[in-house]
Amino acid sequence: MASSLNCGEYLRLKKAVEISIVDGQEKILDLGSMDGRLKTFLPEDCDYTGVDLYPKDKTILAHNLEKGLPPQLMNSKFDVIFMNEFIEHVENFKSLLLQCKEILSDKGRIIISTPSSNSFIIKEDPTHIHCFRRTNMENLAEICGLKLTKTVGTYVRLPVLNIYIPTHQTVYSDVILYRLE
Numbered sequence: 001m002a003s004s005l006n007c008g009e010y011l012r013l014k015k016a017v018e019i020s021i022v023d024g025q026e027k028i029l030d031l032g033s034m035d036g037r038l039k040t041f042l043p044e045d046c047d048y049t050g051v052d053l054y055p056k057d058k059t060i061l062a063h064n065l066e067k068g069l070p071p072q073l074m075n076s077k078f079d080v081i082f083m084n085e086f087i088e089h090v091e092n093f094k095s096l097l098l099q100c101k102e103i104l105s106d107k108g109r110i111i112i113s114t115p116s117s118n119s120f121i122i123k124e125d126p127t128h129i130h131c132f133r134r135t136n137m138e139n140l141a142e143i144c145g146l147k148l149t150k151t152v153g154t155y156v157r158l159p160v161l162n163i164y165i166p167t168h169q170t171v172y173s174d175v176i177l178y179r180l181e
Helices: 007-020 037-041 093-102 118-124 134-143
Strands: 027-031 047-052 078-084 104-115 148-157 162-165 175-180
Touching: 007 037, 007 078, 007 104, 007 148, 007 175, 027 037, 027 093, 037 047, 093 104, 093 134, 134 148, 134 175
Parallel strands: 027 047, 027 078, 078 104
Antiparallel strands: 104 175, 148 162, 148 175
């Protein structure tokens, strides 16, 4: 699976797992999981659940997350919830994040990666309906009773290259990773 990823996707998913501090046996929820490509970067002994509107893998739950989390997950607890380049597509992102907090284990964390530049979002993908910057994410976390504990790097997409630039080295950004706890 990792071989089908472009360089930027590979780096983002690898970094998302790294900042999530997943070392095995955690319960993982991957929202907007597509084909479950995140599994490639997780330890084999993790308990993985993926959810997507149009899953590209039969092991992923088909569910419209705009309506909230699947009911069958609401009695579960997850150690890490991933939203990799997904939250910007969801109209009811606040409600979804509040539901995620409900099913987060005591020491759980939510990892979000999202495009953060208006010009890239508008030109790149018309399905992006929200733009999040660090202050937006801090405010959203506070409203949901969470804390933004880490902001990691900026991945800039250039026409030919996908490169990683540490956040403090750039003003213009494309995708930023956040960890909420």
